Amino acid sequence: MVKFFPFAPERKRRIGWLVVLSVAAVLGLLVLGRIYANRPEKPATNPVSVSDGAEIDLSDSQVASLKIEKVGERAFTQEKRAVGGIDFNQNSLVAVFAPYQGRIIRAFFNVGDAVEKDQVLFTLDSPDLLSAEANLITAASALTLQSRTVSRVKSLLKIGGISQQLADQATSQQETAEGALKAARDAVRIFGKTPEEIDKIVAERIADPQLIVRSPLTGYVTARAAAPGQFVQPGVPPAPFVVADTSTLWMVANVVESDADALRLGQEIRAAVSAYPNHEFQGKITVLGPSIDPITRRLFVRSEIADPQHLLRAGMFANFIIRTGEAIHALAVPQSAVVREGDGTMICWVTKDSRRFSRRVVTVGLRQDNFAQIVSGLQRDELVVGDGAVFVSNEAAIETP
Numbered sequence: 001m002v003k004f005f006p007f008a009p010e011r012k013r014r015i016g017w018l019v020v021l022s023v024a025a026v027l028g029l030l031v032l033g034r035i036y037a038n039r040p041e042k043p044a045t046n047p048v049s050v051s052d053g054a055e056i057d058l059s060d061s062q063v064a065s066l067k068i069e070k071v072g073e074r075a076f077t078q079e080k081r082a083v084g085g086i087d088f089n090q091n092s093l094v095a096v097f098a099p100y101q102g103r104i105i106r107a108f109f110n111v112g113d114a115v116e117k118d119q120v121l122f123t124l125d126s127p128d129l130l131s132a133e134a135n136l137i138t139a140a141s142a143l144t145l146q147s148r149t150v151s152r153v154k155s156l157l158k159i160g161g162i163s164q165q166l167a168d169q170a171t172s173q174q175e176t177a178e179g180a181l182k183a184a185r186d187a188v189r190i191f192g193k194t195p196e197e198i199d200k201i202v203a204e205r206i207a208d209p210q211l212i213v214r215s216p217l218t219g220y221v222t223a224r225a226a227a228p229g230q231f232v233q234p235g236v237p238p239a240p241f242v243v244a245d246t247s248t249l250w251m252v253a254n255v256v257e258s259d260a261d262a263l264r265l266g267q268e269i270r271a272a273v274s275a276y277p278n279h280e281f282q283g284k285i286t287v288l289g290p291s292i293d294p295i296t297r298r299l300f301v302r303s304e305i306a307d308p309q310h311l312l313r314a315g316m317f318a319n320f321i322i323r324t325g326e327a328i329h330a331l332a333v334p335q336s337a338v339v340r341e342g343d344g345t346m347i348c349w350v351t352k353d354s355r356r357f358s359r360r361v362v363t364v365g366l367r368q369d370n371f372a373q374i375v376s377g378l379q380r381d382e383l384v385v386g387d388g389a390v391f392v393s394n395e396a397a398i399e400t401p
Contacts, residue, residue, distance in 0.1 A: 054358065054359045054396060055356055055357065055358045055359075056356070056357050056392065056395060056396045056399060057355060057356050057357075058355065058357065058392070058395070062391075062395070063354055063355065065388055065391070066385050066386075066387065066388035066391070066392070067336075067385070067386040067387040067388060068351065068354055068383050068384070068385060068386065069333060069334055069337055069383070069384055069385070069386035070381055070382070070383055070384075071331055071332075071333055071374065071378050071379065071380055071381060071382045071383075071384060072331070072332060072333075072380070072381075073329055073330065073331055073332065073380065074329070074330070074332040074371055074373075075327040075328070075329050076327060076328050076329075076330055076332070076365070076366040076368055076371075076373050077323055077325075077327045077368065078262075078323065078324045078325035078326070078327070078328065078366075079321050079322060079323055079324060079366075079368075080255065080259045080262055080263070080321075080322045080324055081319065081320065081321055081322075082253040082254065082255045082256070082259075082301070082319075082320045082322065083253065083254070083317070083318070083319060083320065084251060084252045084253030084254060084301075084317075084318055084320055085251075085252055085315065085316060085317055085318060086249055086250070086251055086252075086271075086273070086312050086313065086314055086315065086316040086317075086318055087249065087250045087251075087252055087314050087315075088222065088244045088246070088249065088250065088314050089244070089245065089246075089248045089249055089250050089304065090250070092217065092219070092244060092245035092246075092247075092248060093222070093242065093243075093244045093245075094216050094217060094242070094243050094244075095237075095239035095241075095242050096121055096213060096215065096216065096239055096240060096241040096242065096243060097232070097234050097235055097236075097239050097240065098122075098124055098126075098211070098213055098232045098233070098234055098240065099190075099191065099192070099211075099213070099234055100126050100128040100129065100191065100211065100234060101126070101127075101128065101231070101232065101233040101234065102124035102125050102126035102127065102128070102129075102211055102231070102232065103124055103125045103229060103230065103231050103232075104122055104123070104124045104226055104227065104228055104229065104230045104231075104232060104240065105122075105123045105124055105125055105210065105228060106122060106123050106228055107121070107122040107224065107226040107227065107228065107240070107241075108120055108121060108122060109121060109221045109224070109241070110221065110224060111221050111222065111223060111224050112220065112221060113220065113221045114219075114220055115215045115218065115219065115220070115221060115243060116215065116218050117214075117215055117216065117217050117218045118214045118215065119214060119215050120212050120213070120214055120215075121213050121214060121215050121226075121240070121241045121243075122213050122226045122240055122241065123210050123211065123212050123213070124210075124211050124213070124232065125209050125210065125211070126191070126209055126210075126211035127209070128191075129188075129191045129208075129209050129210075129211045130207055130209035132184070132187045132188050132190075132191060133188055133201055133207035133208065133209070134207055135184045135187065136181075136184040136185060136187070136188050136198070136201060136202065137201065137202065137205050137207060138184075139177070139180045139181040139183075139184040140181055140184070140202045140205075141205075142177045142180065142181075143174070143177040143178055143180070143181045145177075146170070146173050146174040146176075146177040147174060147177075149170050149173070149174070150170045150171055150173075150174045153166065153167045153170040153171075154167065185198050188201070191211055192211065192212050192213070192214065213240070215241075215243050216243070217243060217245050218245060219243050219244045219245040219246055219247075220243070220244055220246055220310075221241060221242070221243055222242045222243065222244045222314075223238075223239070223241070223242035224240070224241055224242075225238040225239065225240055225241075226240035226241060246307060246310050246312075247306065247307060247308055247310075248304055248305065248306055248307065249304075249305055249307050249312050249314070250302055250303070250304060250305075251269070251271050251281075251283060251302070251303045251304075251305050251318055251320065252300070252301070252302050252303075253300075253301045253302075253303070253318075253320045253322075254293070254296060254298035254299065254300060254301070255298060255299045255301050255322070256297070256298055256299075257292050257297045257298060257299060259299075260292070260299045262324040262325075263285065263288060263299070263301060263322065263324065264285070264288075264324075265285055265286065265287075265288060266284055266285060267284065267285045267322055267323055267324060268282070268283075268284055268322075268323045269282075269283050269284065269285060269303045269305075269320055269321065269322045269323065270282060270283075270320070270321045270323075271283065271303075271305065271318040271319065271320050271321075272318065272319050273312065273316045273317065273318050273319075274316075274317070275311075275313075275316065276311060279311070281305050281306075281307065281311075281312065281318075282305065282306070283303040283304055283305030283306070284303060284304065285301060285302070285303050285322070286302055286303060286304045287300075287301070287302035288300075288301055289301065301320075301322070303320075330365065330366075330373045330374070330375075331373070331374040331378060331379075331380060332371045332372060332373055332374060333348065333371065333372055333374060333378070333384055333386070334370060334371060334372070334386045334387075335367060335370050335371060335372045336370075336386050336387050336388075336389060337349075337372075337384045337385060337386045337389050338362065338364055338372050338389070339389050339390055339393050341393070345361055346361070346362050346363065346364050347359055347360060347361055347362060347393070348360050348362050348377065348378060348384045348385070348389065349384060349385040349389055349392045349393070350378070350382055350383065350384050351383050351384070351385065352383065354383070357385065357392055357396075359396065360377055360378065360384075361377055362374055362375075362376065362377030362378055363375040363376040363377055
């Protein structure tokens with residue numbers, strides 16, 4: 001059997017008060033909502049900014065830390081910049097092969113060594129040279145024998161001991177022997193033997209199979225594959241030696257597509273490498289690529305540069321400056337006078353009395369040698385803040401209400 005117990009009087013009063021307070025709270029929230037809904041909105045406040053023409057006064061101590069500059073005029077060269085690298089001049093890079101097959105006897109230079117033109121790079125034992133020298137000795141002996149025969153025939157002809165026909169035949173054979181000797185000498189000369197060396201072979205009747213291979217130009221050894229005992233053949237890689245003339249080098253750059261229209265053959269270029277930060281290398285454009293790279297959207301540009309001191313090395317990275325036109329004269333201020341604000345605006349702080357400074361929006365063009373070209377916004381001989389312009393901007397931002 002379930003029994004129900006009625007609420008106590010005290011408990012009933014508490015529940016009643018809770019209900020009354022809850023209703024009052026709901027009504028209060030509704031009233032406040034109506035009040036705030038009908039309340040006029042305040043305009044939103046903008047972040048602090050310094051408007052064009054804003055002015056600021058500085059104290060003597062603050063002005064003392066600034067550098068006041070006068071707007072002047074400078075010459076700005078029309079230039080394009082690019083990044084590239086140094087390479088050997090392929091027109092002065094020679095792979096030195098043996099002109100005939102043979103086995104290397106000795107190699108005289110290593111990679112990086114300087115060589116002069118006609119210095120001996122390597123020697124080899126050449127069977128072709130030996131055969132040519134043997135033919136030379138045979139031809140020389142044949143001519144000597146035929147010359148003696150002609151001398152005897154002429155003596156017999158004088159006393160009638162021989163017919164004119166036989167004398168003429170002997171003379172013809174002598175001329176043939178002379179031609180054979182000349183051809184044999186030329187065959188040996190092709191191997192690099194000098195006339196003196198050829199005369200020595202003929203006089204001593206000794207064949208020298210040692211073929212000498214000389215450097216075709218003055219430069220540096222950039223690669224060597226020659227080793228004593230190695231059998232080499234003409235034109236079969238790798239070349240025993242590679243010699244490069246480094247008095248001129250190639251500078252290869254990839255220029256952005258938008259600059260392609262300004263480039264011409266023969267334009268002057270300047271290049272700088274990190275190894276020599278205080279030295280500029282001069283050259284001219286010799287090749288412009290026929291097309292734009294479809295991936296990088298850049299144009300291949302090659303320049304030839306003189307390097308008589310042999311400072312540059314193939315493989316170096318270089319920064320290129322390409323002169324695209326004559327110098328232009330324009331208003332200029334030190335780059336420190338131009339302040340770039342957060343929205344990209346360029347400004348300068350202008351003054352007349354070095355006490356009050358006003359903000360001026362400017363348009364900047366070329367930047368060279370720590371100076372900026374002023375396209376608009378300033379007049380010649382106006383005074384602007386150079387070093388310390390950023391400080392003035394910060395002070396103006398702080399004081400702006």
